[in-house]
Every structure is written in C-alpha cells, then in structure tokens.
Amino acid sequence: MKSHARVLVLGGGIHGVSTLYYLAREGWTDVVLIEKGELTSGTTWHAAGQCPHFNGSLNFAKICDEGIKMYSSLEKETGQATGWHKAGGIRLARDQDELNWHKNVVGIARQAGVEAHVVGLDEIRKLHPYLELHDVVGGTYTPNDGHVDPTSATNAFAIAARALGATIYKHTLASDIKRTGDGWTVYTDKGNITCEHLVIAAGFFTTKVGNWLGLKVPLVNVVHQYLVTDPVEELRDRPGELPVVRDPGSSSYMRQEQKGLLGGPYETAGIRLHTNDVPWSFDMDLLPPDLDHIAPWLEQMMERMPLFGSVGVRRVISGFIAHTPDLVPLVGPAPGLKNVWLNCGSTTGIAQGPGCSKYLAQWMVHGAADISMTGLDPRRYGDIHNSDWVRERTIEASSHMYDLHPPGYYYKSGRPLRVSPIHEELAAKGAQFGESMGWERVKYFSNGEPEHMSYSQNSSFNKVAAECRAVRESIGVLDLSSFSKFEVSGADAEAFINRTFANRAPKKAGDIALCHLLTHGGEIDAEITVTRIDEQLFYMTSAGSMQVRDFNLLSAAQDPDEEVKIADITENYGVLVVSGPRTRDVLSRITDADLSTAAFPWLKARTIQIEGASVRALRISYAGELGWELHVPIGALRKVYLSLMKAGADHGIRDFGLYALNCLRMEKAYRGFGSELTNEISLVEADMDRFYSLKKENFVGKAGIEKRLAEGVKIKLAYVTVDAPHLDVIGQEPVYSGDRIIGSVTSGGFGHAVGKNLAFVYVEPEFAAKDATFDIEMNGERYKAIVLGDPIYDPANERLRA
16 A cells, blocks of 8 residues: 555545545546445445436536536546436425525526526426326426436546546555644554545544544434335336426435336434444445334325335335535535545535535645635534534434525524624514524514515515614614634734735724735635734634634644734624714713714724723724724623613614625625635625735735736626516526626625615626626516616715715
C-alpha cells in the first residue's frame, strides 16, 4: 500500500468513489481511497437507485442532473454497465399550493437545462394508466428521470477513477487518524498512510470516524424499507417502462422493476432509528423486515397504484441511511480541522452523490465550486446542536420528507434552543419566530392568526406593511441578537484584516467598514461588518447562520507568525436594531450621549451609556433610515429594551421582524449575503466595486477580481421592479428575454413605501442596464420587470445621514 497521497478518501460508497473520480478529473491524480469491505458496502449497495430531476433548489437541480448525465455516459467511458433506465418521473400535486410549488420547480429545472413540464390529470393518465387520481390536481413530468443499479454505477466510477490515476484499496480497515506535521496520518490494518487532504465519505460510519478527530458529525441512522413485488400481469406484455411516481399522499415512491413493482414509503410518524454505533463488521447486511410498521403507508400506496394490491411481495429491503437534521448532505470542510472534508449524509445518495462529489472536488482543487456550497457546508451546524437536538430534528424532518415546505417554513422540534433575553416579551406581543443557528428570530408580529405560507403571497403581507410604515414614519425596533460576533485583536490585527479582506480595515477608532472575505479566485466567502474599537481591537458581526463558518474562515486565514487573537463572543452581546426618523429623539431620552450628526455621523461607532450599561452603538441601518445598532452586554439587553420601548411609546415605537427588514432593504437595494452575495460570484458581478481596494498591495482574491475586470463577466446584478403585486418574489425564478432564459432571481420583497414589488436578478450583462426590460416567471406566468438605476427609496441617502 502507498505510504502517502495528496488526498485520502475514506469510504467506498457512491459518495466516496465518485469523489475519487472527480478529484482525478480536476487534475489531482495522487488520490487514494480505502474501503474496509467491498465497494458499495454499507448503504449504497441496497439503495433503490432512483434519480429524480424534481428539485426545489437550483443548486440541487444541478447536483442531481450531474448524476443522471454521468450514469447514462459512464458505460461508454468505461465499458462497465451502470444499469441506467431512463423511465421518466411524475411527481403528484394534491392542491393548488402544491401545484404552485411545482410551477416554481419547473422554472428552476429549466434554468439547470433540465426538461420538466407541469401536467394535468389527462396527461398523467396517458403517461401512467395505473394510478388512482381522485385527490390529485396535477403534477410534474420530468422525462429524463430514471433509476440505476447502485453497485454497477459505483464500479463504473471506480474504473473511471483508476483510469485517471487514482488508487483504491479494498478490505482495508482504518482504526485511527492523527494530525502529523501539516497533514494527517490514517492508521489501517494494512499499514499507515499520510495525506495532505482527508475526505470522510464513510456513510453511516462517519460519526465513528469523526470521533477519532473529536468531530461531532450531525447524523442519525434512519431505517428505511422498500419492497419488490412478483411480476404483474398487466406489465408482462407492456412495452417500455412506466415513469417513476413520487406521491406525497402516500409519502412514497413507486416504480416498475422489470415486470414487477418496487415501492418504498417514508413514514410520516413512528420513524425508527438505528444506533450510530454500527459494528465495523456490518457490511453487506440488512435489518429484519418489518412490513407491519409501514403497513399504513403501504395501504396508501395500494390506493394510489392498485396494482400493488394484486401481487405478492418477492423481497423486502430493510436498511438504514444516515440523515442530517435538515436532510441536506454534509459536503465541505469539517469545522476546525485543516484540510479535512466531509461528503456524507445524503438521503438520496445515488441521485446526489456524483453531483456533490463534483462540486466538492472543484472546491478542494480550485478554492470554490461552480455553485454555491453554503447550503451543504457542514459548518451550518455548531456545538449548540447537541445529540438530543440532532436526533429530534432528524426525526421531524424525516417525517415530513414529502411535505410542502413553502417560504417561511421552519421545523418545530428542539426549539427553542437559543433565545435572546427579550424572547418572552416578543412572544407575548405575537411574534412569529423562525430559526437560525439555533436562535429564535422574529419573522413578523401577528394578532394570533396563524401564518399561511405559500408560493403565491404570504398571509403576513398587511402586518408586515404596518411594521414597515412604523420604521419609515416613526421608529421600529428589531431584536437581532442572533448576529455572529467576533473580536480580532493584537498588534497585527490591522495587517491581518487588510490581508484577509477585500476592503481596507477601518482606519480610526469608531470607523466602520463592510468587508468581504474572498476565495483565492475572488468569489465571496463571507460578509462581515468590521468596527474599529481601538488601535489593536476590532469588533466584527456577520449573519447568525454563519457563526461557525465565519469563525472557521477567520481562524484559517491566520498566519502563525502574526500577533493576532480571534475570539467568538456571540453569546456576550445582544443586538437591538433601532431605525426610523424618530430614532434620535427616542434614544436621546435614555442616554446622555450626543447623538447629533456632527458628534455621531453615519458609519461611526461610539460606546454610550444606557441604563448603566456600556453599549456599542453603531450608526448603520440595513433598513435605510436614521438608525443605530445597539450592541448591548447580554445581561443588560432586557433592561435597555424595556427602557427604549417606554421612551418611544408616545412616538408609536413598534417592534418589527425580519420579513419587514427584507422589504425595507429591498427598497434601498441592499444586497443580502446568501442570496445576492454567494461563493459562486464576486463583488464585480454584484456591482459592489466600492467594497474592494485594488490599491492595497495584496489581499486574498485580488487576482480573481483583477481577472474579472480585465476579461469581463458573464452575469451582472440588476435591481428591478416586477409587475406582480399579488405574488411574493421568492428567489430562483427564471428570467426570460423572449423564450430564452437570461438569468435568475436571487431575492425580492414588496416595497411598501413605494408600492412596488422589487427583486434582484443576475442576468447577462447587456440586460443589466437601467431601463432594460425582461420577464420574470412566477407560478408559471411571466411578469414584466424593469431595471432601476438607483435605490427606489431615498437614493441620495438623505434619511440615513439625517
């Protein structure tokens, strides 16, 4: 066995073997995979092998399309059959809300180059004459869906990887991993091997491997069963193959398997878990079948496809799959471990594995992938997510796998996990909460009516409008204690910031700068607000969901020779966003600090006293009004909040939520990290030239910025009005010029102060100019969009600077 490799991949399932292939294809051929048994042992070998194109995410549409393309082409490349069957697929919709989602998904699919059609009942019956459709209103047909033989397909990837120079060692059991020098040593029963990069793609063994590294991997083994029937008389002489059916009514998939049927339900209650402590000897093993447990869903399957009730069961496959709490794979860097990568946790590994591996390989080799990987990044979880939470949330998510998850939807289990000191006050006022990195965050305030979330218009529209009016006309308060908060200090802190970020470090104490950490290729990896406290201390804030990731990025950027300390102080401070034209009047009642523009101008920070607490007050406002962010020691937050609300009572001070903040920032054309700003584009495409300084001698990503400026870019950000006041702009809608897709929506919101629906879109550069027009498709219909040149509200920033 080799003693060293540039990359060592642990695990010989579809994720691991395809990772090996794509790394070699990207040019890293000194790559080795070790597998304790045969390739595909564990989960891959017993997977049902479905490969759907129906995805509610543009990135996952691209991920799944990659697998389907590879399964249909690998046989020609390698001579190894993959067992690919192009059967097509039908996803059923039971009501108008689901059908609207289908229309949204079809728009996403077409942006990924995938053929998809919303179809009515007559068309469904033509495609599949054996379905009972009494409670169905329509569906989506994806003609290039299919299924594959998992073992054959994995072996095809292995052959292709070896042909590119990769090495595979089977029957090689790892027993430990240690950090040695600047790399890693993996101990095995066939000898030890060192590597520069380690990829853990060990399926349900990943938690055990993670333990060797002190890494908590948020995975839970969920039992899943599917059955294969005897031959069905109606199919014996039928040419071709029936489309694969996905039915939310029975929470199951159903397809033809040779001349019989295959079906598997995902239970909506009574989810069974299997221990994470799986013995290493568990290889090509299954669990005892238990059809009684899934009997209610099998009955619903038989109602949907009566053919299931006409034949006997030939075999039952009962195994378990490692699920994450959000059912999204873990693909990317392991937090806090240099050059350790995860590629695991997929609920549909055969469909997602190759695509996940392709983009992981790009990330590893080039520093960024062609798609944004933030949603798959393992650093979306943190220490706050303990094992009980991981288990509860995974059970809930797995129980709702086939449910509709419209914009604004959040899971309920394991909550509240993190709350600000004023959570109870906000809840008593009717706050409706979402969740981010465990924090309870206010979406909006209701009068007790439940929120109806949909793909048309959220029921909160009028209440959000009232919150926006309060901010625009008087004063509003938003609890954003969920911000990630860091301190960077030391004699080299300023040099570290200038080297790490595209923008310059704030020069003087009290200065504030919006800074972006870029990849080496110039893509946006993080957005952080940097405030200079004194000569050697900088205070940083970023999105709450990015706490682990941003701390990891900052720490990884450190030079060991620099005198720099980086501390995560997220739990030390709460944050109140106070915005509106009456803000100065109200704050002046609870502090002696001079808040005049002359003494406290825009984009400056001061420490002020409120109710005996030293408050870091930052004069910035994502709402686009006169305002401050009050960063309050966490123990004093409630006292400061109550004082503020009392002081502003006669001005009609009002709490507002994140729905309103989104509408307000859209009126000001403020970009959002994770939507307009992602690690698949740069500040050049985002039209944010003022946030990088090419005059600096160097910073990470500078060459990538210069290359884009010299060569031009393929897409540019445009800020538009959309002639669809009755619909919510969600994001990921296709943008059309005639019948040609020219771009994609990133986010949007209704501008209540201007009475217009607003959106950001990335389009081909010639369409980004002021007054350009095109169409945005929403719920299957096209609506005119017009490019705006400036923010539609207060373009001169007079209200911000007041």
